[in-house]
Amino acid sequence: MICHPSPNIFKTLPLRRKEFKSRLHIEKNNHSGVFTTASRNSCTKKNYAARGIRTSVEAVLLVELFKHPHLLLLQVRNSIYKLPGGRLRPGESDVDGLKRKLARKLSVNEDGDGSEWEVGECLGMWWRPDFETLVYPFLPPNVKQPKECTKVFLVKLPASRKFIVPKNMRLLAVPLCQVHENHKTYGQIISGVPQLLSKFSFNMIES
């Protein structure tokens, strides 16, 4: 694993704010798939009993606005923020599962196979030791049977820049400086993304 350090450069798509909706063509579809916290917990318990640990994969997608990197987030019912992604099927690889979820939640067409998504490196992993809400960036000592693992991957924005988002969600570009350590609004995983990205220098792509 130890290798000679090399400069990490990540190329992001430049946008001006007024262009965000026009350049990223966002439409709504009828997919929903949203749970309340209570129904989610109940669902998680049933799934854990049936299938064991739940593994989720989520995408960090970046655009450049005002020369500052912005993170693409899905907002559910004006309150909950999510990284695009979701749960793996049994036996499914991280990359295949993430491409499937991106094709379903953000794709240019509803029948997309996900091939337009280029999944990059794993930036971090978060563990949920029980059915409560707290997650940790390590497996806490003495936890033998974690209930959930969430892996966060860096994903390159496809050239098409056309998105169809689920009907009850909005796609937002939020500046990294707003997300950073803002646990209350964005939750632990999203608010930690700026740290996970801190090793990269951001280069804009001329479009």
Place this chain on the structure above:
Amino acid sequence: MICHPSPNIFKTLPLRRKEFKSRLHIEKNNHSGVFTTASRNSCTKKNYAARGIRTSVEAVLLVELFKHPHLLLLQVRNSIYKLPGGRLRPGESDVDGLKRKLARKLSVNEDGDGSEWEVGECLGMWWRPDFETLVYPFLPPNVKQPKECTKVFLVKLPASRKFIVPKNMRLLAVPLCQVHENHKTYGQIISGVPQLLSKFSFNMIES
């Protein structure tokens, strides 16, 4: 930069707590190099005027205790915790500077050239936009002239496991679960290290 994700495995040295001091032979030397916050700020301002941005390099060194990764930290006067490292000389590379600092602060002998240290990947970078204490894992918008950049590297513990630490410092192994998000005790950079390491699976080396 985008590459196919591969499993990240980091091998750590296993220790039992009672072995920590005996297996990691820790001695004191007479190096000091410690500043109060006020004298540090004054020094930073003078150095910035003379040489521009200050670049520091710091090392993340891990050992395994009770099957949980522990971070090696230097404690100054029973209060301030630091990752081993320090400021680069003008024109010095990150790796050379970090090896020099590790040789000076932790080396098996005071004349060490640092060649026993294997510096791995850059885990993160932190920016200080002004002479105040807050640092950010990105260059905040509209900051044209940051005053300091701190780069954190993963470093493999050398086989020798003998350390000579500066006289006024103690070498501690602190569990990741204690460091995580504990800004008040460990400061922003150290308390964020567990997140930066979260992509790794930790494998113990049989010793």
